[in-house]
């Protein structure tokens with residue numbers, strides 16, 4: 001393991017020397033120099049199948065020539081000119097297009113940022129400005145990003161909150177509807193939506209509903225381990241928001257742009273949110289954050305309420321427009337759904353064979369393979385997850401784990417069936433090697449993981 005130091009290791013050790021530790025959750029020292037579709041190549045020209053899509057930010061795959069062409073043309077014409085004071089065609093066209101694919105009518109507007117996190121901050125500002133209320137509800141196990149606002153409403157890992165306080169005040173975290181490991185010890189039949197009742201209880205005793213501006217929720221709790229909430233919970237939460245004049249805000253940064261087989265994850269619940277937040281894949285490979293919402297909410301902040309010199313810039317917007325064109329032309333929503341079902345079924349077959357797979361779940365191409373020590377208790381198996389992912393990467397499959405035990409299966413939507421089959425063979429071999437004690441403890445010198 002890592003016997004021969006190569007270009008990848010040199011890059012990784014240089015990064016350690018020159019780049020802040022705050023930006024790395026290490027899994028394996030590999031650096032990529034190019035990609036094509038769902039394939040990646042490292043600096044030793046080794047090929048990998050990508051099961052991560054750059055953390056769901058490369059949904060349409062890597063090395064897209066059409067996007068490269070429009071980016072080059074735009075850069076040669078005019079890379080960008082700040083939208084803060086003047087105008088450009090590309091951001092306007094992108095806003096129009098995004099409004100046309102968003103759920104509900106077209107009486108909407110768009111707000112640009114450069115990352116998902118900054119767009120979450122924008123949505124917090126909009127919610128407070130529009131409602132005149134200050135309190136925010138979000139969920140334990142959620143990840144909304146790393147700017148002060150976004151991390152204040154996140155609750156995934158205490159490390160990201162240490163030594164930087166005070167955070168944004170007036171944020172209240174409730175239990176995410178996690179039916180895999182129910183905090184109330186309930187099963188589907190005995191569930192009385194206790195997690196929702198906690199919010200109602202709070203409204204009665206310490207959190208005046210009329211002071212709550214917004215609920216922020218991920219339609220699938222991504223970094224917690226791809227937890228899929230029950231539809232009846234989401235519907236009831238939405239109703240509770242409507243009843244109390246609270247904005248319902250869907251964080252689609254990870255689940256949007258076809259990841260679940262629809263443009264937005266929240267569409268699976270037949271809910272029209274007040275605001276949608278996008279990031280990652282929407283930029284076609286370049287950094288872009290978006291808030292889409294009803295016009296009156298979007299106009300509740302005056303300039304310079306959420307203004308950045310480089311946002312909505314023409315090159316990023318040209319890439320995003322081309323990405324959307326390709327996405328629609330190739331019908332990638334249908335593909336995500338169909339290929340997602342195939343992948344899920346293949347993992348369900350592995351679940352029949354291997355006790356350490358406690359659960360396989362997901363929607364479209366957002367699939368979780370939950371590794372456990374015991375299927376009855378669903379005790380998380382961090383060791384198995386770390387070792388299996390490590391061996392998969394060694395064998396040419398980019399696979400990481402989240403939520404301490406969950407294999408995160410989010411390949412580019414363009415992945416082929418042959419690539420999926422090859423990847424599944426790698427996973428199965430690695431599971432067998434783990435079970436036979438053939439993956440050593442040295443993994444933990446490198447792998448940290450979520």
Ligand SMILES: Cc1ncc(COP(=O)(O)O)c(C=O)c1O
Pocket residue numbers: 055115116117118120143144145146218222223251252253254255279280
């Ligand atoms: C659901 C969700 N929200 C927000 C973010 C933050 O987005 P970004 O890293 O682009 O700022 C992420 C990133 O992983 C995410 O998964």
